[in-house]
Amino acid sequence: MKLSHKSLTVILLVIITGFFVSSCGTGSKATSTMLQKATDHQYDLIVVPGVPLENGQWSRIMKARVYWSKYLIEKGIAKNVMYSGGAVYTPYVEAEVMAQYAAAIGIPKEKIFTEPMAQHSTENIYYSHKKAKKLGFKKIALATDPFQTRMLKRYIRNKISDEVALIPIVFDTLKTMETSMIDPALTFQTVDTTGFVALPERKGFFERMKGTMGKHVDESLYN
Numbered sequence: 001m002k003l004s005h006k007s008l009t010v011i012l013l014v015i016i017t018g019f020f021v022s023s024c025g026t027g028s029k030a031t032s033t034m035l036q037k038a039t040d041h042q043y044d045l046i047v048v049p050g051v052p053l054e055n056g057q058w059s060r061i062m063k064a065r066v067y068w069s070k071y072l073i074e075k076g077i078a079k080n081v082m083y084s085g086g087a088v089y090t091p092y093v094e095a096e097v098m099a100q101y102a103a104a105i106g107i108p109k110e111k112i113f114t115e116p117m118a119q120h121s122t123e124n125i126y127y128s129h130k131k132a133k134k135l136g137f138k139k140i141a142l143a144t145d146p147f148q149t150r151m152l153k154r155y156i157r158n159k160i161s162d163e164v165a166l167i168p169i170v171f172d173t174l175k176t177m178e179t180s181m182i183d184p185a186l187t188f189q190t191v192d193t194t195g196f197v198a199l200p201e202r203k204g205f206f207e208r209m210k211g212t213m214g215k216h217v218d219e220s221l222y223n
Contacts, residue, residue, distance in 0.1 A: 031146055031168045038077050038167045044137040046078040049124035049144050050085020050094025058101055065144055066101050068169045084115035084124040088199050091190040104184035122155050122214035129160050130222040141165035155214050
């Protein structure tokens with residue numbers, strides 16, 4: 001039986017997702033344990049990968065990532081945060097959008113850094129790690145949702161450094177913050193929309209997957 005391109009795409013997604021999930025257990029118990037270990041350290045900087053705006057507002061996952069960074073800073077686990085992500089799916093630079101939200105919910109601006117070039121999750125951590133090192137930060141951690149942590153763990157260990165810590169979101173902890181979570185009304189500037197083309201229109205599925213696997217990293221950035 002000959003499979004259609006769409007069917008092959010779905011099968012490949014299932015295989016890749018299964019590979020990432022099996023590579024790192026990050027269930028609720030595991031994330032709580034990882035957070036507990038992180039409290040024994042203080043990181044100079046946490047890296048938070050970007051998320052595109054949805055209809056001009058932050059999505060639930062962007063809100064979770066930004067509030068998680070706020071929690072880690074307020075608890076003294078992290079001193080600074082770097083949001084990473086370019087204009088990938090929308091003409092808004094993800095890192096800059098998240099930085100604006102972070103400032104609006106109370107993270108001091110002097111603790112906020114951005115990395116605006118990444119187009120894929122592997123580039124988020126690769127470029128941010130390089131930029132952070134160039135800025136003089138030494139102890140660095142990835143702080144994102146458990147699924148993305150699973151996706152990036154092996155890449156970080158193999159391609160970046162086993163010294164990069166992982167602090168996935170503990171959603172039970174976020175729930176305790178819900179009553180104090182605000183949704184700031186912000187406006188954002190776009191990049192030049194005349195030249196903007198969303199990633200899916202620039203690259204096919206398999207090329208995007210190569211990017212997700214770290215095959216399109218520009219090693220010359222932030223040298």
